[in-house]
Amino acid sequence: xxxxxxxxxxxxxxxxxxxxxxxxxxxxxxxxxxxxxxxxxxxxxxxxxxxxxxxxxxxxxxxxxxxxxxxxxxxxxxxxxxxxxxxxxxxxxxxxxxxxxxxxxxxxxxxxxxxxxxxxxxxxxxxxxxxxxxxxxxxxxxxxxxxxxxxxxxxxxxxxxxxxxxxxxxxxxxxxxxxxxxxxxxxxxxxxxxxxxxxxxxxxxxxxxxxxxxxxxxxxxxxxxxxxxxxxxxxxxxxxxxxxxxxxxxxxxxxxxxxxxxxxxxxxxxxxxxxxxxxxxxxxxxxxxxxxxxxxxxxxxxxxxxxxxxxxxxxxxxxxxxxxxxxxxxxxxxxxxxxxxxxxxxxxxxxxxxxxxxxxxxxxxxxxxxxxxxxxxxxxxxxxxxxxxxxxxxxxxxxxxxxxxxxxxxxxxxxxxxxxxxxxxxxxxxxxxxxxxxxxxxxxxxxxxxxxxxxxxxxxxxxxxxxxxxxxxxxxxxxxxxxxxxxxxxxxxxxxxxx
Numbered sequence: 001x002x003x004x005x006x007x008x009x010x011x012x013x014x015x016x017x018x019x020x021x022x023x024x025x026x027x028x029x030x031x032x033x034x035x036x037x038x039x040x041x042x043x044x045x046x047x048x049x050x051x052x053x054x055x056x057x058x059x060x061x062x063x064x065x066x067x068x069x070x071x072x073x074x075x076x077x078x079x080x081x082x083x084x085x086x087x088x089x090x091x092x093x094x095x096x097x098x099x100x101x102x103x104x105x106x107x108x109x110x111x112x113x114x115x116x117x118x119x120x121x122x123x124x125x126x127x128x129x130x131x132x133x134x135x136x137x138x139x140x141x142x143x144x145x146x147x148x149x150x151x152x153x154x155x156x157x158x159x160x161x162x163x164x165x166x167x168x169x170x171x172x173x174x175x176x177x178x179x180x181x182x183x184x185x186x187x188x189x190x191x192x193x194x195x196x197x198x199x200x201x202x203x204x205x206x207x208x209x210x211x212x213x214x215x216x217x218x219x220x221x222x223x224x225x226x227x228x229x230x231x232x233x234x235x236x237x238x239x240x241x242x243x244x245x246x247x248x249x250x251x252x253x254x255x256x257x258x259x260x261x262x263x264x265x266x267x268x269x270x271x272x273x274x275x276x277x278x279x280x281x282x283x284x285x286x287x288x289x290x291x292x293x294x295x296x297x298x299x300x301x302x303x304x305x306x307x308x309x310x311x312x313x314x315x316x317x318x319x320x321x322x323x324x325x326x327x328x329x330x331x332x333x334x335x336x337x338x339x340x341x342x343x344x345x346x347x348x349x350x351x352x353x354x355x356x357x358x359x360x361x362x363x364x365x366x367x368x369x370x371x372x373x374x375x376x377x378x379x380x381x382x383x384x385x386x387x388x389x390x391x392x393x394x395x396x397x398x399x400x401x402x403x404x405x406x407x408x409x410x411x412x413x414x415x416x417x418x419x420x421x422x423x424x425x426x427x428x429x430x431x432x433x434x435x436x437x438x439x440x441x442x443x444x445x446x447x448x449x450x451x452x453x454x455x456x457x458x459x460x461x462x463x464x465x466x467x468x469x470x471x472x473x474x475x476x477x478x479x480x481x482x483x484x485x486x487x488x489x490x491x492x493x494x495x496x497x498x499x
Contacts, residue, residue, distance in 0.1 A: 025152030026318065027311020030304050033376045035383040037287050063469045064184050066279045067460075071272065072187050075256065079183055080176070082261030089175040096165040100482055103161045106154045109146035113328075115139065138337040141328035148323060148349070153315035160308035163301045166476050170298035173471055177294060179259060181465040185458055186255045188274060192454035193249035195273035196447060200242035203443055207235040210422075210439070214432060227432035234436055238443070274453060278397065278460040283467065289386050292468035296386055297476060299379040306372040313365040319353035386466060393463035400456045407448050414442035 064076045080086065118137045149155055211231040217223035257267035290296055327345035331337040354361070417438040424430040464470075 024150060025155065025311065027152070027156065027314045028307060030307045032300060033303060033379060035290065035380050037290070037383070037387070061470065063464050064180060066281070066464070067184070067276055067457075068279070069187075069276060071269070072184060075187065075260065076180055076183060078260050079179060083179055083259055084261055086172075086176060086179060089172040093165070093168045093172050096161070096168040097482060100158065100161045100165055103154075103157045106147065107149065107158065109144050109323075111142065111144050113140070113142050115141070117334075136332045136334075137330070138332070138334055139328065139330040140337070141326055141330075144323075144325040146323045148321040150321055151315040151318045153312055156308040156311045156315070160305045160312070162479065162482055163305040163308065165482055167298040167301035167305065169477050170294040170301060173294035173475070174298065177465055177469045177471065180469065181461050183256060183259050184461045186252045186259070188454060188457040188461065190249055190252040190256065190269065191272060191274035192450055192457075193245050193252065194271045195275075195450045195453075197242065197245045197249065197271065198273045199443075199446055199450060200238060200245060203238055203446075204235065204242055207231070207238055207439070210435070211235050213426075222428070223432065230432055230436050234439065274450065274457070276457070277453075278401075278456045281460060281463055281467070283390070283394070286387055286390075289390065289468070290383065291473045292471060293382075293386050293466075294468060294471050296379070296382050297473045299375070299382045301476075303372070303375045303379050306368070306375045309368045310365070310372055313361070313368040316354075316361045316364065319351045321349055321351050323347075323349050389466035390463065393459045393466055396459040397456060397463065400452055400459060404449075404452045404456065407445065407452055411442070411445040411449050414438065414445040418442045 062073070062076070065073055116137070116139050120135050120137055147154065211228070211234075214223055214227040214231040218225055218228050253267065253269055254264035256269070257264040260267070284292070290300075325345070325347040327343070329338050329342045330344055331339065331342040336342055418435070421430055421434045421438045425432055425435045
């Protein structure tokens with residue numbers, strides 16, 4: 001009995017010492033990589049970059065309400081419920097959260113049991129013992145196995161799964177932002193088609209009046225038949241354009257239906273020409289994109305995850321320490337199965353160390369380092385792309401605003417020219433070709449007006465998307481929300497991976 005007590009005490013002592021060592025974690029600590037961003041002064045009040053004010057921040061979540069279109073608001077609210085791509089991203093997030101719980105289970109002992117009842121007969125022809133015997137075996141074992149996380153492999157695995165879950169949450173926000181932006185984009189395309197349709201409908205009526213004018217003049221002998229032919233050609237050509245707009249409108253209407261998870265044949269939107277103007281959008285500083293873009297946040301979280309993989313690979317160079325214990329009852333019949341003398345137990349640690357693996361662990365470690373370098377480059381490229389997207393749409397909005405004013409003046413001049421040449425034609429001073437040319441220019445100018453407004457609205461949508469749609473990195477799920485406890489693992493330090 002004394003010997004057994006000494007054995008238990010020695011085992012517990014060794015276990016406590018090893019658990020004290022478990023605070024050690026091999027591998028690099030994580031520090032967020034630097035990214036190429038220009039200083040704030042370089043962008044101050046340039047191309048629309050400016051400090052955001054509390055009163056003009058984008059609305060969190062429902063950023064599309066900034067356009068003030070009730071129909072768009074209603075459609076956007078339906079997308080969050082019915083879109084299938086969004087459901088896929090939500091399922092991926094649930095999967096990532098489940099993997100946290102799966103990996104976190106390794107931080108606790110595994111307890112198992114395998115009760116069994118067997119009747120055993122020994123062979124009469126076995127070597128050395130020529131006797132035959134039969135016996136029973138009744139066993140009820142309880143086995144415990146626990147890996148002491150001395151080198152931090154388990155902790156890093158849990159941290160990596162948590163960081164992947166955060167990245168997946170950011171992926172979900174990226175998908176949501178992209179889908180809502182695509183819906184707004186298609187909506188303004190559709191409303192632009194409605195505006196083009198209304199313009200062409202009105203123009204067809206005007207050209208019908210012009211055809212009637214030339215017909216009356218021809219019948220009265222004041223104009224040649226060629227004027228009638230030219231007016232009819234102009235009318236029919238415009239009618240073709242009027243019909244063709246309906247094809248574009250139908251395609252965008254069908255695209256909206258699919259985004260809402262509805263069959264295109266069962267969805268429809270009544271015509272309503274595009275009339276809204278681009279809203280003012282708060283930009284902020286370029287460096288704030290690091291906090292406002294979910295795709296940048298996802299890339300940064302995957303850098304942290306790949307940093308954990310370096311530590312996991314390095315932990316493979318050290319021995320694995322496992323604490324095992326087994327206890328239970330074993331007897332040769334059901335009558336003595338649970339008697340006190342039938343008890344058994346065993347407890348003690350064991351170590352497993354790979355002596356030779358032909359460079360497998362070293363190759364794994366090098367692969368983890370290379371993967372880290374790749375994720376850092378991807379993170380920086382994502383940031384540069386975000387800066388480019390914002391700059392592109394800032395420039396587009398600035399230039400298109402100037403172009404819209406120029407086009408407005410050109411349209412007014414074209415409409416005046418139509419009236420002048422029409423009056424001169426009626427007075428017999430100019431041929432109908434002058435009226436025809438003025439009408440063509442005026443129609444093209446009016447269509448350009450609508451097209452420029454469409455491009456401005458789409459640039460506004462793309463700019464909001466480029467700014468993250470009002471999202472912020474603080475919206476990533478925390479440790480508690482992910483079902484974890486304790487402090488976050490990926491705390492920034494001054495050390496670098498590989499140090």
